[in-house]
Amino acid sequence: MTLGRTAVVLGGSMAGLCAAGALAPHFDEVVVLERDVLPADAEHRRGVPQSKHPHFLLNSGRRAISDLFPGFEDDLIAAGGMxxxxxxxxxxxxxxxxxxxxxxxxxxxYSSRILIERVLRDKVRALGNVRIREGVSVTGVSTTGGGTSSGRVTGVRFRQAQPTEDGGEERLDADLVVDGLGRGSSVSAWLAAAGWDEVPVQTLxxxxxxxxxxxxxxxxxxxxxxxxxxxxxxxxxxxxxxxxxxxxxxxxxxxxxxxxxxxxxxxxxxxxxxxxxxxxxxxxxxxxxxxxxxxxxxxxxxxxxRSTGNKWRRYDRLSVVPNGIVFIGDAICAFNPFYAQGISAAAGSALILRAQLAGTAALDQAFHRRFLAAQRKELKVPWGMAMARDRGYENATGTETLPAWQRKVLASMTWPVFNLITGAAREDPVVDDHFGRVFNLDESLGTMMRNPRVLYGLVRHQVNSALGRRTVPFGFDPQSDPPGTDWTPGAAAQEKEAVG
Known part of the structure; x- marks a missing residue:
């Protein structure tokens, strides 16, 4: 039994494709509307200019995508990923x-963004009830009862991205719409025009x-x-x-x-x-x-x-949330790309969506509140990491900037704390494991810093450093090539034994 006849995804990039995988088990048909004509191979396209830059696929993201699309990681490696x-x-x-x-x-x-998308597109196209409509631009959403507790999004409007002779606007009715249109999504403005309150936005x-x-x-x-x-x-x-x-x-x-x-x-x-x-x-x-x-x-x-600011559209803070629509990827929370969090956060939201759909009988206010609450909990981890670094810069602008004295305190602490953690991680496998989990969005920085064993490792490192008892060297001359010696405990002995 499904939750409805049709679900529509706005946007066919990583967030939209992950959303399609989450929706497919719960609707008779899933339609993905994408402005670009999608390439058959791993190629750059107009709608994803960031594909020309490096993309880390964090472990939390790769696991989430593999959960949504079994075999994804194996297919990515087979296609050339490392x-x-x-x-x-x-x-x-x-x-x-x-x-x-x-x-x-x-x-x-490791792989390019274009290869990740190509492998994921192949997975989506293999789903029998998912259809991708390419070369179309979404022009609006259809609604009823805007701003009321029973108000909902009932469908979407779109037209051919390249005008045709008949070139008219089309409408597609939907039981659920997913906004995956990215940073520049106009959906919040369309909802406000239909009667819902303007969405509070946090920026930095x-x-x-x-x-x-x-x-x-x-x-x-x-x-x-x-x-x-x-x-x-x-x-x-x-x-x-x-x-x-x-x-x-x-x-x-x-x-x-x-x-x-x-x-x-x-x-x-x-x-x-x-x-x-x-x-x-x-x-x-x-x-x-x-x-x-x-x-x-x-x-x-x-x-x-240059489009690198952090931006969180706080739909969870609306007194009345619109039924019939959810938000995923940069359309709800966009991060400074330096921190490589976007793909993993989008895939994590898709997993949450799938779980919430599996546990509901109706797409009502209660469902949307539950989804937004679960999504908020997940997004707080990468958002907190981005704020911890970006708030320390004097040139930062937005709603989340700090008073000058707080910014200076944060800026003065950032590098010493980072150096302490990375230094301890060199010597202590437990600290190293937790730091890796934080980097991969499997654990928040706050959770790590409250862990008694991690705190012990940090203090021990400080004491050993003061006493000159480091066991792993670092700080090799940057003007020379990085040394290739394996400093894993026991590695040198094993290498010597293998040579002997």
Missing amino acids: HLMPSMDAAYLERTGWASRKQSSMTMV DAGVTYTSRWYDLPADRPESWWWQHLVIMPTQDTGEHPDEHEYLCNFFPVEGDRAIACMGSWGLEMARSVDDFTASAERVRTPLFAAAMAACEPTSEVHLT
Whole structure:
């Protein structure tokens, strides 16, 4: 037995595709309305400009998508995605120099955004009751009783994105609509025009800009390239230095023996041209970044993105929520993309939607309240992480900015706390495991910092550091190549035994 005849998803990007998977078991038909004509292969398209930048598929997101679409991860790997252990396969330039390599419990799947979407589209198209209508623009929602407890969205209106001779507007009735239209969604304005209260919005924009270029990796890589991923963290030096020392840089591996070189900053101007991109790369904190680019063959122009503010449309705070519609992905909560939370948060919301649909008999106010409450609990974790960092920047704007004194306190604490956690994680597998869980949205930072065993590990690290008892070295010269030694306890002995 289903909950209705038709569900409609607005938008066919990651959030919309995940929503389609959540809806399919509960409706006779699911229709996805997408403005672009979707490519058959892994290709960039107009509606997803951010696909030209690196995308981390966090573990919480990859598990959620695999839950919605069994076999997704295997298909992604088969299509070229790479299953790597960042602590062994990535070279990290931290505060004072290169971090040491060592094994950990955290693994990740690396691929491009366009490949993730292509594999997910294939999964959606394999669902017998899901239909994707491409090349159409949503123009509005149909409603009844706007602003009342029984008021609901009853359908959507749309037209061909490219005008045709008959070019008229179409209407599609729906038992449930999912807004997956992203940051620029107009749905909240349409609902306000229909009689519902304006949605309260929380915002914080730290002025993040990032710029990327794609490369083919060389067939014969230098012997020193034990790494597959380069990460250069912003400097913590408060003295005079080039702006590029403030950049967060990635040389990010993707399928097809390719990599994406990406530089980003908070509140600084970024390169737009190839010449400026190359010149900026030569001024970052290690020469390896520019050298890696120079050893590769560029295959794209420079792509720049500025639309990076955090924005949470608080539908859960409306006194009367509209029935017949839910919100997912950036349409409800968009994050600073630096923190790689968007895909995972959207997939998590889709899992919540599926669970709430399975536990309800009617799509009434009670259902929508339950869904929004469960979604709010999930979104608080990534939102809190984004606020913890972005609120510390003097250039940040929005409703969630702090008074100057609080901002200064937060800014003064951010790096020392980060250094303490990462330092302890090098020495303590329990702290390392919890820090990995926080990074992958499996645990909130607050939960981690309230864990007695984690607190013990942090204090022990502080004491051992003061006494000079560190067991894992770090801070290797950033002007040299990162050392490839495996500092996992026992690894050196095992290597020696294997050679002997």
